[in-house]
Amino acid sequence: MPAAATDPTTPAPLVVAIDGPSGSGKSSVSKAVARELGLAYLDTGAMYRAATWWCVEQGVELTDADAVAAAVRVMPLVMGVDPAAPGVHVGGTDVGEAIRSTAITAAVSAVATNLDVRAELRRLQREAIDAERTGGFSQGRGMVAEGRDITTVVAPDADARVLLTASEEARLARRALEVHGEAGDAAVEATRDQVLRRDQDDSAVSQFHVAADGVVTVDSSALDFAQTVEAVLGVVREHANR
Numbered sequence: 001m002p003a004a005a006t007d008p009t010t011p012a013p014l015v016v017a018i019d020g021p022s023g024s025g026k027s028s029v030s031k032a033v034a035r036e037l038g039l040a041y042l043d044t045g046a047m048y049r050a051a052t053w054w055c056v057e058q059g060v061e062l063t064d065a066d067a068v069a070a071a072v073r074v075m076p077l078v079m080g081v082d083p084a085a086p087g088v089h090v091g092g093t094d095v096g097e098a099i100r101s102t103a104i105t106a107a108v109s110a111v112a113t114n115l116d117v118r119a120e121l122r123r124l125q126r127e128a129i130d131a132e133r134t135g136g137f138s139q140g141r142g143m144v145a146e147g148r149d150i151t152t153v154v155a156p157d158a159d160a161r162v163l164l165t166a167s168e169e170a171r172l173a174r175r176a177l178e179v180h181g182e183a184g185d186a187a188v189e190a191t192r193d194q195v196l197r198r199d200q201d202d203s204a205v206s207q208f209h210v211a212a213d214g215v216v217t218v219d220s221s222a223l224d225f226a227q228t229v230e231a232v233l234g235v236v237r238e239h240a241n242r
């Protein structure tokens, strides 16, 4: 029997992996890239944030590694993957705003450095990527997934892999502007824990400051948002012929 014919006009699914430190622009740039390419979008940081929210909600002590891992294994998490409106729901509750609170931001590294939690979320992340290779929101066009270990651990086989970086100064100023509406000295100082301390804690389990082999670094320190999106699209075009 002849092999089933594949439609030559249908492009193969495209998976784009983007990692980087806090405030480098991963979420905003990844969403724009996904929209431009008609792909689904997965914010894996939001999954770690949702896990933290869930544990707090369940009264689980975050220092109890086994209890945290057990709670995360039964977390009823639903991740939206539409880059125009990527919602996050846990047990039917919309937690999109709650997971960005200062309290969750300050606590999330304790959950993200739990290796059993990482194994469970990695499984869910690979499932989400695979679903977009064959159907899902993108109807098989593929996905942009972003976080700290997507290029190296979750999807080292992605078609294009980018490490999005920016200087500490640029990252602190961006976060200060976002959270406090200005980037003066006091606002920058107030964001230091959210950006630099968190990166230091998260570095214990993931390498996101230096590009692994085959991963292309895009340094956005001197680029505006539109230029950064264009630079990432350039990497995708070059590495995945899109």
Ligand SMILES: Nc1ncnc2c1ncn2[C@@H]1O[C@H](COP(=O)(O)OP(=O)(O)OP(=O)(O)O)[C@@H](O)[C@H]1O
Residues within 6 Å of the ligand: 020, 021, 022, 023, 024, 025, 026, 027, 028, 029, 045, 174, 175, 178, 220, 223, 224, 225, 226, 228
């Ligand atoms: N190239 C850029 N130039 C200026 N501002 C930018 C640029 N890229 C992103 N931003 C802004 O910087 C802020 C942080 O971006 P974003 O939330 O996407 O970073 P992130 O890497 O996902 O951070 P985190 O990991 O902490 O969630 C946002 O306000 C975003 O609009």
Ligand SMILES: Nc1ccn([C@H]2C[C@H](O)[C@@H](COP(=O)(O)O)O2)c(=O)n1
Residues within 6 Å of the ligand: 022, 044, 045, 046, 048, 049, 108, 109, 112, 113, 146, 147, 148, 149, 150, 198, 202, 206
């Ligand atoms: N693949 C990932 C994604 C995120 N994390 C950790 C690191 C952060 O502290 C936290 C929240 O991420 P953010 O929303 O700030 O991007 O989750 C990780 O360890 N691995």
